[in-house]
Amino acid sequence: MFAELPAHASELKQRLARFMDEHVYPNERALLAPPPESSRWAPRPLALDLMREAKAQGLWNLFYNHGPEGQGLTNYEYSQLCEVLGRSLAAPELFNCNAPDVGNMEILAIYGTEQQKQHWLKPLLEGEIRSCFAMTEPRVASSDATNIETRIERDGSDYIINGRKWWVTGAPSERCKVAIVMGKNDPTAPRHKQQSMILVPMNAPGVRVERALSVYGYEHAPLGHAEVVFDNVRVPAENMLLGEGRGFEIAQGRLGPGRIHHCMRFVGLAERALEIMCARAKNRFAFGSTLSDMGGVRQAIGLSRCEIEQARLVTLKAAWAMDRLGNKEARNEIAVAKIVVPTLTGAVIDRAIQVHGGAGLSQDFFLAEAFAETRFLRIGDGPDEVHREALARFELSRTA
Ligand SMILES: Cc1cc2nc3c(=O)[nH]c(=O)nc-3n(C[C@H](O)[C@H](O)[C@H](O)COP(=O)(O)OP(=O)(O)OC[C@H]3O[C@@H](n4cnc5c(N)ncnc54)[C@H](O)[C@@H]3O)c2cc1C
Known part of the structure; x- marks a missing residue:
């Protein structure tokens, strides 16, 4: 573990970060704002334009490692790119890396017939459907x-x-x-x-x-x-x-990578939440000092750093285990990340909301929606209790 990213992945990561700065953050509010009622479920022209741009720049299908349509990254490598694109809730779709399409493309790539791949996987990989x-x-x-x-x-x-x-x-x-x-x-x-x-x-x-x-x-x-x-x-x-x-067999194969992707995106969201928490705290005055001079806020910042590091490490370990052992053998590591990361990153985002006061709950910042997203993953892809139960079964089985 902790290997440096190889040159190809490292270069992709840098270009991805540049794309986020140039195209995603400046357009984030427009991409996430509720669409007009009349075109609620129609694609947004801005999102389609940015998808074309990402594709043209080769920042496309970053998750996919079943053929030349992807970038050939390992789970460990992609996880680190996923953290970058996870910093904005608007971003995954722009790189054709959003749930549930990613999981569905994995299913079709691994279990699909040639005909099923031609009919459905090909247009999904192209981002056409x-x-x-x-x-x-x-x-x-x-x-x-x-x-x-x-x-x-x-x-x-x-x-x-x-x-x-x-x-x-x-x-x-x-x-x-x-x-x-x-x-x-x-x-x-x-x-x-x-x-x-x-x-x-x-x-x-x-x-x-x-x-x-x-x-x-x-x-x-x-x-x-x-x-x-x-x-x-x-x-x-x-x-x-x-x-x-054979539905359960497929479900097992699908859910491992998807869970890790969610976790790594949340690490990116939490990292960004901590950044704006610090910026806000340094620039806001109350009761004669900046918020950043107040002990409670400083504790919140220090604790948030600890929790982000924990979240990142368990996720990278799970991704690393998947690369070495396969999704099935890495199921305990995946379960640990799936349980731990939404709670830790949700706590960081919750603290960032608190430091922002009322603004943190408003549509002017990404924090409220990000918190809702981390809360959802304590239920989606299997509730925490189910994963804890699976871990308990394993631990008890190896104790005489
Ligand atoms: C935003 C969002 C997106 C989703 N997207 C999809 C999707 O695209 N496709 C899809 O099919 N599903 C999707 N889901 C559904 C999600 O996967 C389910 O909600 C989840 O698996 C839980 O199933 P359930 O809601 O029926 O909860 P239930 O099975 O009714 O469980 C309710 C609660 O019971 C408790 N519980 C359950 N088992 C145990 C146990 N063994 N020990 C202790 N307590 C337990 C837990 O607290 C659990 O939350 C999504 C959910 C959300 C919120």
């Missing part, structure tokens, strides 16, 4: 994915899908053209062999995006999250991913 991942359901506790009730039933040369999903990130966007849907094809099979994943075009008859969901009031349009109904949706059998009953 977007995708969503539909697993969670309102009716059942979905942190236990064996509960998922959506049915995927074979009918001749097709499958028919029936179910209700929610928290489907990206589904409301006009650019979202395909969903990866998880559902049961055989409720009588052993518990972890009942679920499959299948590709469903968003324009297939019977797919209905019923309503958008907000996070602490943030709608995240034009990407957004939605409740989606699959009502007798018919897709050809070749849309099945990997094979019937």
Whole structure:
């Protein structure tokens, strides 16, 4: 661990930081402001322009290491770039590095057939379309994915899908053209062999995006999250991913890298929060001194530095373990990062809000939305308790 970045990755990181300075921060408010009601789910021309620019500069598909469309970076290397682009909530999409598309591209690259890759992976890698991942359901506790009730039933040369999903990130966007849907094809099979994943075009008859969901009031349009109904949706059998009953196998492969990417982006957000916390504290006067001269604020700053270092180290260790051992063998390191990082970075951002006073809660700073984002990850991709339970099982299993 702690190896210097190789020249290629280091040069990419510098160019990425320059792009953030020149194009992302100056446009951040415009990129994150709620769009007009009439074009809520339409792509923003500014975002499309910046995507073209990032692509032209070769700052594209930085996460992808399954072929020449990406940059060939290891998880350890990409994590360090992810920290840079994670500094702004507006940035990941501009580099084609946003959730859930990244995870879906990973699935298609690893488990997709040639035909599935041509049809869906290619345009996703080009940034021409977007995708969503539909697993969670309102009716059942979905942190236990064996509960998922959506049915995927074979009918001749097709499958028919029936179910209700929610928290489907990206589904409301006009650019979202395909969903990866998880559902049961055989409720009588052993518990972890009942679920499959299948590709469903968003324009297939019977797919209905019923309503958008907000996070602490943030709608995240034009990407957004939605409740989606699959009502007798018919897709050809070749849309099945990997094979019937192999949904859990795919879920395992998908979630490792995605979790680490979230964590590293949060380290970037927290680092930026600490920077503006210090700047604000030095320039704000109260009760005869600057805020930065007050003991409580100084403690907040020192503690924040400690927590960012902890968050970065556990994430880099997980990325390093994934490179050396594979996603499955690195699952404990991934779980530790997934539990620890949103809490630590959320605490840093919360302190930055406090030091900013009312301004910290307003739309004038990125802090309020960043806090909501870190809070979401204590539930999204599996709640903290589920990951702690998995760690406990492992620790107990190796104690006589
Ligand atoms: C902003 C956002 C985006 C999302 N994007 C997507 C997406 O794109 N696609 C998708 O499919 N899903 C998505 N999700 C859904 C997310 O993954 C689920 O909310 C999560 O897995 C938890 O499932 P649940 O909401 O059904 O909670 P439940 O399963 O009902 O769990 C509720 C609570 O029970 C407790 N609990 C559960 N298990 C245990 C345990 N073993 N021990 C102790 N306590 C426990 C925890 O406190 C947990 O928070 C998203 C969620 C959010 C908020």
